Amino acid sequence: MENLLPGSVPFWLDPKKRAIMFQIVVFVMVGLLAYYLVSNTLINLKKQSIATGFSFFHKESSFEIGESLISYSAASSYGRALVVGALNTLKVSFIGIIITLILGATIGIARLSSNWLVSKLASIYIEVMQDIPILLQLFFWYAIFYETLPSPRQALCPISGLFLCNRGVAFTVPEAHPAHKYMLLALFVGCVVVYLVRRWAKKRQEKTGKFFPVFRFGIAIVIGLPLITWLAFDAPIKMDVPKFIGFNFKGGMTLSPEFIAILLGLILYTAAFVAEVVRAGIQSVSKGQREAAMSIGLRPAPILNLVILPQALRVIIPPLTSQMLNLTKNSSLAVAIGYPDFVSVANTTINQTGQSIEGVALIMALYLIFSLSTSAFMNWYNKRVALVER
């Protein structure tokens, strides 16, 4: 009987007190381990006379970077070199994500096609690409570029203005003109207008049932506005054609073999996973939904837009964002083929300055920012979708 009185239970049998004890033990152990590692590290750093901290940011980097979105030279600082690397990572990820989405969705839909041949080919593609390591694919595409294509002097020219050689791909672009800036602005304004109109049209349709052809209107605005801007500047049509001068191509736009290899590898690999996500999403919408929509007299396009896609997207978006994040994380493999992404630049910095802890911490921090912002987006999206649910 005494045992049931509060306070009489020995503390190791009280679950609450035991939990607190257990946690204290765990924290002390983790703390001791951390202390041990940090103290060892400090001693080792002292011995190798490496100064900790990020003061190396301001020092001259004295290495070249093959491609850069901002002006950079060997005289620039390490800090700027790292910014160049981060921008290169963003560039390859951004372009990669857009193309991967298009290719992946196409393959995913092809996988569900009633056409036996197309569906089989899509499933072979998905299986093969998923089963070969991305790094091997990167090496493969890089080797194809390097070994198969001729030197710039004998560059292949499949279409006029496009040149393929082992130094990269050179192609014709419109010559720089002030109009381009305004055309880009017009495109952006067009997108905003379409977004606002779409919202308005949706609200009006829900209220009055009146339909507004948003898609046709959107296409007209997005193409029309830049076109009008272009005409307003007297339609500049001068083209910048790449020419072979000295040892390489000058003019036009050149993409390096490293960039193309990493882009191609990332796209082809991730598209296989995206295709599976898209397929699973579409299959998750039950057949009855389509039949019900047909029976109330909706046409194929509205069935897809109003019934199938909103439900499929709810299933597709979460795994899709994690695939996009995977693509960004996999872009770190660029270091293996020499594309100057963030990891590659940080690696060079580590080798030159010996600031290995700071370098690796920076790499981790950058990717953590990417993944934390992605998961923040996911939480926001899940909340939004949950509100729609009844």
Place this chain on the structure above:
Amino acid sequence: MQETAQATQTVELRPPVTSVGVIGWIKSNLFNGIFNSILTIATLYMLWKIIPPLFQWAFIDSVWHTTGKACRGIDGACWSIIYTNFRFIIFGFFPYEQQWRPLLAMFLLFGLFFYSRDRNHWKKPLGYAWIVGLFTMGLLMKGGLFGLTSVESTQWGGLPLTLLLSVFGLTAAYPLGVILALGRQSKMRGVKWLCVLYIELIRGVPLISLLFMSAIIFPLFLPEGITINKILRAQVAIILFTASYIAEVVRGGLQGMSRGQYEAAESMGLNYYQTMRLVILPQALKIVIPPTVSILISAFKDTSLVVIIALWDLMKTSQSVLSNPEWMGFSREAYIFIAIFYFLGCFSMSNYSRKLEKELSAGD
């Protein structure tokens, strides 16, 4: 009599030739509608443009048993690079006369895998067999006992290294992942946040940053005089990385358990460890077998990244062959050869996972 009997029989009309058999199949699967017909023809044209030249390159114009010089100037594939350097690509720098040891270890591994395929064999003895098997494999690789000459781990390479990193990585990562998942589901706030921090931190960064850490920073963590070899350090990085992914999969299984299971265990007077070991984990781990296999597949593929920190795995051995002037320029052949290895490994795993998924869902 016979004639009348035949006459009264109902005449069964066979379905038209165009809706059954090969023609019917083609009609309904390849040419149902204008769009599909165009698609089929376009695809066939594309295949006809790609497949025959590829076949010609790989099999007809190719050479198999020549020197590197003889490969120059031919149109086809130079498979001689594989034929001549086969043992180096597969075994790396493992002493030539001793290469039967990694070979035997690999056969042992495949044998164990093959035996473990059948779910009826999943009993205690199998666990012991794996433990003994893994020890034997380690012994075969390392040597130094029973008259086997000792082979330094710096000489390990090629396919055995790839398999070693993935198999040992997974066997160590799995229990760690389960503990992390239990920690994340724990009611103890402090432990929970520690596990969440670990899992989210590791899942947020690419494996390569952990490998860099193992290669460059880890030596700084240790007191002077103590060094851990490079393979083990990479192995630790792979374990830490894979464990966080396994933890998330296992958490999915734990969340899938109904509250009734916990309550039933509690009402029977089981404590936390008994509840987990006897009631929750056996069920939770079973439902997450398919996603666990896909973690296994990506861990197997991810071992290829150790080439970046200069371990001599399958990829590195072939790259070193490719840097030999005699074989320079035959990357396609070498990479296709390795790709086949990875493909066979991953494909058999994913096939097995699909089979298992079917079996498990049929049992319920």
